[in-house]
Amino acid sequence: MDHPEYFKDLEAVKDSFKKFLIQAKQTVVANLSDPVVNQILSIHPKDVNTIIDYSKHLIDFTLQIPGEFNIMNASAAFQVGLILGIDPQATRQSLERFTGASRRFEYIGEYQGAKVYSDFGHHPTEIAKTMEAVREKFPKERILLIYQPHMFSRTKTLFNDFVKVFQKVPADKTYIIDIYPSREVDTELVSSHQLVKAIQKEIEPKFRNSEKVVPAIVYIGSKNQTLNKLKPEIRKGDIVFFMSAGDTDELAKELVRS
Structure with a gap:
């Protein structure tokens, strides 16, 4: 739901x-x-x-x-x-012939040889299906997902679903930004930091005795901090995928302009 x-x-x-x-x-x-x-x-x-x-x-x-x-x-x-x-x-x-709607797997441009996309996904099922499609399109590229949860009520209600999805999301590294409040007020009901901690808690035991690389899930803080922290991580050939119903589309465009 x-x-x-x-x-x-x-x-x-x-x-x-x-x-x-x-x-x-x-x-x-x-x-x-x-x-x-x-x-x-x-x-x-x-x-x-x-x-x-x-x-x-x-x-x-x-x-x-x-x-x-x-x-x-x-x-x-x-x-x-x-x-x-x-x-x-x-x-x-x-x-x-249809090439897609705005903010649905939308190609924004390039940043230092990396392709930048923006998507409106904000529900666990949307995230899972869209990222499967990203991996299908780019099977060998390194994928960086920048996700901004949308609304405190949604994040709280679907918290466990988000945790399950991000354990399996086919991205090489996932950065989670602070929650976009939309029409809500932050009453400290839930936070992106709590979400990242919960995801990491579920992931670590599963990979403890495995030779597989532990999926990297990072709390990146506020939207204003995102690009400064993200830019040094980006390599030529990467797929940089911004996802949210909030304002990460602005970040994607700002990254390309820079």
């Missing part, structure tokens, strides 16, 4: 989608491989006579944007195009 400032739990999220679904007419395009989606669709709106499971109709696209989740999204869009009577070839060509 997400947006804990609005939804107290997953059931509240499901209820919201059910209210939306009741308004549907004729056709619903959904991913029935997801058990939660299946539960939501169990209400089966009376005006809906067709449910299309796009997870069973994945299209063999050659997309400009990486990630299995983008194949899923494109397949859903393709099914909607068929429903609307759009020429399938035109839909395919449009999807295959």
Whole structure:
């Protein structure tokens, strides 16, 4: 789940989608491989006579944007195009030409031979899927992830999920910035420093007797300190990936300008 400032739990999220679904007419395009989606669709709106499971109709696209989740999204869009009577070839060509939305795996430029990207990801699932796509696109490059948690309530509610994700994130080094408050006030509910400590506590025992390199997770402090600490770490050929729904996009652009 997400947006804990609005939804107290997953059931509240499901209820919201059910209210939306009741308004549907004729056709619903959904991913029935997801058990939660299946539960939501169990209400089966009376005006809906067709449910299309796009997870069973994945299209063999050659997309400009990486990630299995983008194949899923494109397949859903393709099914909607068929429903609307759009020429399938035109839909395919449009999807295959699409280079991505702003702040979604967005290429910003270069800094001393390193490629710099910005992404809006801020939920544990988003982080995991996006970073899998980054590693898929750059299998041999060194990846530096700079992550800024977004909102204290989200970080607190999903704290354990963040810890699990960052234990496995396929980055060579991860830097975590102080939480971006957005519309919230810092009441010392949770901090990025606490998050990094929790991640490190889980990682260290697992690698104690292993020959593998322990994943590097670093607390970097405030946004204003980030670039000064980051620049000496960057090497030619690196992938520098800024991720947050906060203001790390500004950092990515400032890095490229410098």
